[in-house]
Amino acid sequence: MPHSATSPPPRAPRRPVRRPTALLDTRYQVETPEGIDLLLRPAGLVSRALAFSIDLLIRGLLLLVTYVVLGLLGKFGMGLATILLFLVTWWYMVLFEVLNQGRSPGKQMLGLRVVHDDGTPVGWAASLTRNLLRFVDILPFGYTLGILSCLNHPAFKRLGDIAAGTLVVYRDTLPAQPSLPQAEPLVAPFALDLAEQRALLGFAERGASLSAERRAELAAILAEPLQVPHEQAEQRINGIARGLLGPT
Amino acid sequence: MRLTDASVAIRPRSPWEALDLGVLLARQHAGLLMASWALVSLPIFALLCLLLWDYPGWAVFAFWWLKPAYERLPLHILARALFGDTPSLKQALKALPGLLRPQLLASLTWRRFALTRSFDLPVMQLEGLSGQARSQRLVVLGQRDAGAATWLTVVGMHLEMALWLGLVSLFYLLLPAQIELDWSWQSLANAAAGEWLWLEHLSNLLYVLVLIVWEPVYVACGFTLYLNRRTALEAWDIELVFRRLRQRLGGVAYGLLLGCCLLLLQAPTPVMAAEVGNHPLPVTDPIGPEAARLLKQPLSSQAAQDSIEQLLDRPPFEHRETVTRWRFGEDEAAHAGEEPISGLQEWLQKLFKLAELWTGNASLALLFEALLWAALLGLVAVLVWRYRQWLDAFVGRIGLAQRIATPPSRQLFGLEVAPESLPADVAGTVEQLWAEQPRAALGLFYRALLSRLLHDYRLPLHGAHTESEVLRLIQDLDQSELSSFSQTLTLHWENLAYGHRLPPEDLCQTLCHDWRRLLEQGVRT
Structure with a gap:
């Protein structure tokens, strides 16, 4: 049948394939030239608003104290206080961000820091830009534009951040030393990829925070591939996790 | 609920990150959430306004009090959207009456002021718990993330206020200047109910509009916090x-099983062996690799090609960006008004006033001024010091060629020419020496001449000059007598120094006389 090559054959009705779309996640990937993905975790509105409030409070107290003290010096003191007001208004954030690894006191308390879009430490130009443009974010009153921009941006940037190319991220904290339950180290009976190895280790590490029933339920999922009865699955998984961890 | 269908990345997060995920989730379904919220809340607000027209404060208070009732709809939408089953607007609105029924009274009365409202809502609505079971569940869930839920509510209240004030001031800013409204706060405060009622209702409406933006985010954040917990x-x-x-390993096992079965089934039969010769040999395709293949399968080569092309058309294989720039329009209206100038004058006047205050x-x-100037000068100095090399390299060339005042050399042609090394009365010493040591006498004379030229006439002599070059320099001084004197002296000095020919006897008198006349008096006086 030579014609069949030119006319497209009737397609078999296909099941609608679930396209593996990217899952919604708060992580932000930066790919280095070496092909390594750096994972940054941009910080959203609530934590940033709290950090800003803390900074505002600190600045307010600072100015109050200096005004009271310098007020005793009369007009000269007021002049000094005016200069201080300028410094605190425009340079407080910039100085802290550039000289303190992107952390103003408020951000430090909330575990945040400012970095460039590519994850490098924030510099003078970017920090100045993002802080000078607060005056755009404030418009028309009380950070309205900033809030809306922060809610609408996938990496939670306000306008100043967009202009300066900066990102507010959560600092990475040192993970605590995990404690695995005692078990005989075992070699997994099948090949495991990275995510699966992590899940097995996670099961062993987080066992203490799960209820016994839930642990058994989770382990039962793998009972069949491990070819053990359901009751022994948990012990077996803990053993494999020990084996993955290696001698400690 | 099938976890594999979840449309968000499931992993344990910090409470703050869980809140951020809520913002993203609300953003993804923003249209549906905001539309449904608006469709529910706006009619209620309108109704309340009509009922309580004379009491705008009470109307918005009642509207605010009913917030937990509207919050159930966004949660319903989000919970279904999370597992890929996003309802349409119509479906969502139809589901609303059923959602309102359970525990509405409790939500609107004693639980109205719970600070973890959006975090608690899923327990009631999605898990369907009530009474003792609900509170136990909340205790368990609230062990870790309740702090973040509380902060979410607190921050949310302030955000609502900030956005409302922002909208109000935007409204105020957008009033055309032509409308001569009497905006004095006094009159606003004094205005009795009546003429300003519509304004209060308008500001209440702005609050309702703010909630359309914020409330879905609030509910979504509480929901993701609950999911995270x-x-x-x-x-x-x-x-x-x-x-x-398990699925992967199960798949592998089934595949192996199938393979074994197929192998077992393919027992060699004589019929198959006989047919081998009849099979057509695979021929090379005349149309080439572009030809359509695999036509009998659900996935034909054409379809595969298409999907590959599609894939290659997207990042990271393809990088497209749209660049938008501002540029000037064709006809620029010349708006050189006088306002900026008057503004400048005003500003200057203020400056003068400020200066008067200072005086x-x-x-x-x-003192203060001095300090400031000092600071400015210091800054300039620091800058100059910081960029001194740059200035050397670029600014120095632009300026005039700098005359380098080097101190006159102390030695020329191996002769000591510093004035201190000469005797006080040069001519006298020469006369004494002339008879016994003519060489020393002429040498002293020449040395003294050079020294005078260097220090009195400031001729730029240095060690590389020859005697004749020195003479030429002297000629440039335009003093004929000095020039002829120098020529005579140099001639005889050269004769003596290099040729070992003694000068004539009478030369001494002429030279000494000339010396006294030209160099002792001519310059010194």
């Missing part, structure tokens, strides 16, 4: 990977 408590992420692992407290102000 359950992910940590029940290890959802681990379950997800375990299930995938009032003269001494301190002076």
Whole structure:
């Protein structure tokens, strides 16, 4: 049948394939030239608003104290206080961000820091830009534009951040030393990829925070591939996790 | 609920990150959430306004009080959207009456002021718990993330206020200047109910509009916080990977089984062996690799090609960006008004006033001014020092060629020419020496001449000059007598120094006389 090559054959009705779309996640990937993905975790509105409030409070107290003290010096003191007001208004954030690894006191308390879009430490130009443009974010009153921009941006940037190319991220904290339950180290009976190895280790590490029933339920999922009865699955998984961890 | 269908990345997060995920989730379904919220809340607000027209404050208070009732709809939408089953607007609105029924009274009365409202809502609405079971569940869930839920509500209240004030001031800013409204606060405050009622209702409406933006985010944040807590408590992420692992291994096992069966089935039969010769040999395709293949299969080569092309058309294989720039329009209206100038004048006047204020407290102000100037000068100095090499390299060339005042050399042609090394009366010493040591005498004379030229006439002599070059320099001084004197002296000095020919006897008198006349008196006086 030579014609069949030119006319497209009737397609078999296909099941609608679930396209593996990217899952919604708060992580932000930066790919280095070496092909390594750096994972940054941009910080959203609530934590940033709290950090800003803390900074505002600190600045307010600072100015109050200096005004009271310098007020005793009369007009000269007021002049000094005016200069201080300028410094605190425009340079407080910039100085802290550039000289303190992107952390103003408020951000430090909330575990945040400012970095460039590519994850490098924030510099003078970017920090100045993002802080000078607060005056755009404030418009028309009380950070309205900033809030809306922060809610609408996938990496939670306000306008100043967009202009300066900066990102507010959560600092990475040192993970605590995990404690695995005692078990005989075992070699997994099948090949495991990275995510699966992590899940097995996670099961062993987080066992203490799960209820016994839930642990058994989770382990039962793998009972069949491990070819053990359901009751022994948990012990077996803990053993494999020990084996993955290696001698400690 | 199938975890594998979840449209968000499930992993244990910090509470703050869980809130951020809520913002993203609300953003993804923003249209649906905001539309449904508006469709529910705006009619209620309108109704309340009509009923309580004379009491705008009470109307908005009642509207605010009813917030937990509207919050159930966004949660319903989000919970279904999370597992890929996003309802349409119509479906969502139809579901609303059913959602309102359980525990509405409790939500609107004693639980109205719960600070973890959006975090608690899923327990009631999605788990369907009530009474004792609900509170126990809340205690378990609230062990870790309740702090973040409280902060969410507190921050949310302030955000609502900030956005409302922002909208109000935007409204105020957008009033055309032509409308001569009497905006004095006094009159606003004094205005009795009546003429300003519509304004209060308008500002209430702005609050309702703000809620359309913020409330879906608030509900979504509470929901993701709840999900995060359950992910940590029940290890959802681990379950997800375990299930995938089982599926993968199960798939492999089935594949192996199938393969074995096929192998066993293919027992060689004489019929098949006989047919081998009849099979057409694979021929090379005349149309080439572009030809359509695999036409009998659901996935034909054409379809595969298409999907590959599609894939190659997207990042990271393809990088497209749209660049938008501002540029000037064709006809620029010349708006050289006078306002900026008057503004400038005003500004200057203010500046002068400020200056007058300063002069009032003269001494301190002076000190202060001095400090400021000092700071400015210091800054300039620091800058100049910082960029001194740059200035050397680029600015120095632009300026005039700098005359380098080097100190006159102390030695020329191996002769000591510093004035201190000469005797006080040169001519006298020469006369004494002439008879016995003519060489020393002429040498002293020449040395003294050079020294005078260097220090009195300031001729730029240095060690590289020859005698004749020195003479030429002297000629440039335009003093004929000095020039002829030098020529005579140099001639005889050269004759003596290099040729060992003694000068004539009478030369001494002429030279000494000339010396005294030209160099002792001519310059010194």
